[in-house]
Amino acid sequence: MDSRQMRQKLESRLAGEDRLISYDREKDQLRIESQSTGKGISIAIPGVIAKWHVEKDKAIDEIVYYVQEGLRAMENTVDLKEQVKKIFPVIRSASFPAEAEEGVPFLTEDHTAETKIYYAIDMGKTYRLIDKRIMEKEGWSANRIKEMALFNVRSLATPLKEDQVAGNSFYFLNTNDGYDASRILNKGFLNEMEKQITGTMVLAVPHQDVLIIADIRNDRGYDVIAQMAMSFFASGRVPITALSFLYEDGELEPIFILGKNK
Incomplete structure (x- = not known):
């Protein structure tokens, strides 16, 4: 499959009466725009x-x-007053774009050296990142949106699957609701998990649809969490970071683990 063949496949699948499709040869990017809104995706x-x-x-x-x-x-209009319970934080890599393609800044907040918090309105099968244009239109403050988002993420279920490897425990949160990685912002949940940890608590958010919590009790455990994080990062639809984080006293500290074993 070469670039020309893939472009043809995508163009045939994405064509529509209200769609304008263009190709940037230099960047090897396909741009699909809605002619009615002038907005699009590359x-x-x-x-x-x-x-x-x-x-x-x-x-x-x-x-x-x-x-x-x-x-x-x-294409949908957004009314934050009707979406109070649908506003959530989403975790992205620190290198994720800070503004929409139209140059409008997203509402963001610093998280760690590797990650940043964005805010989104859940729209069922997808969500829309909140930007300054939406905020100004609705007259909502950044603090109000952030408070609602954190309240809502704390209301999400936290079902875990456990796996034991080489004397270490690994817990996986993977509901595929788009906010699995966002659960890392639920301090109450993390603190409850910390009480169960007998070794060192290490977290990973390799992509948006998984949160890994590890109870590391020996050196082999660090190798395993590093390999897991890299594997999930490489396969995720929205990758975040392949690095892991130490969790202690409510704080996250990115760590680089040099794996020795396979």
Whole structure:
């Protein structure tokens, strides 16, 4: 599958009466815009091809789904007053764009050296990141939005699956609701987990749909969490960071683990 073939496949799947599709040869990007709103989404074709080599047509189906839902979200009007219970924080990498393609800044907050907090309105199958334009239109303050988002994330269920490896315990939170990594902001939940930890508590948010909590009791455990985080990071739809975090006294500290064993 080369760039031209992938571009043709995506263009055929994403074409529509209200769609304007353009191709940037220099960046090897496909741009799909809604003519009614003037807003759109850009797709980096090399990234889709790399995923296609692993997942085949599933990779194309996935990117088409998210582009379709993203464009629908852009077309919908947003009224924060009616969306109070649907505002959530989302974790992104520190290098994630700070503004929308139109140059409007997103509402963000610093989290760690590796991660940043964005805020989103849940729209069912997708969500829309909150930017300054939405805030100004509705007259909502940043503090109010952040308070609501943190309140809502604390209300989300925290079901865990446990796995034992080489004398260490690993807990996985993976509901696929789009906010699994966001649970790392639920201090009450983390503090309760800390009480159960007998070794060192280490967390990982390699992509948006998983939170890993590890009870590290020996050196082998550090190797395992490093390998897990890298594997999840490489396969995630929205990667965040392959690094892990020590959790102590309510604080997160990024750590780099040099794996020795496989």
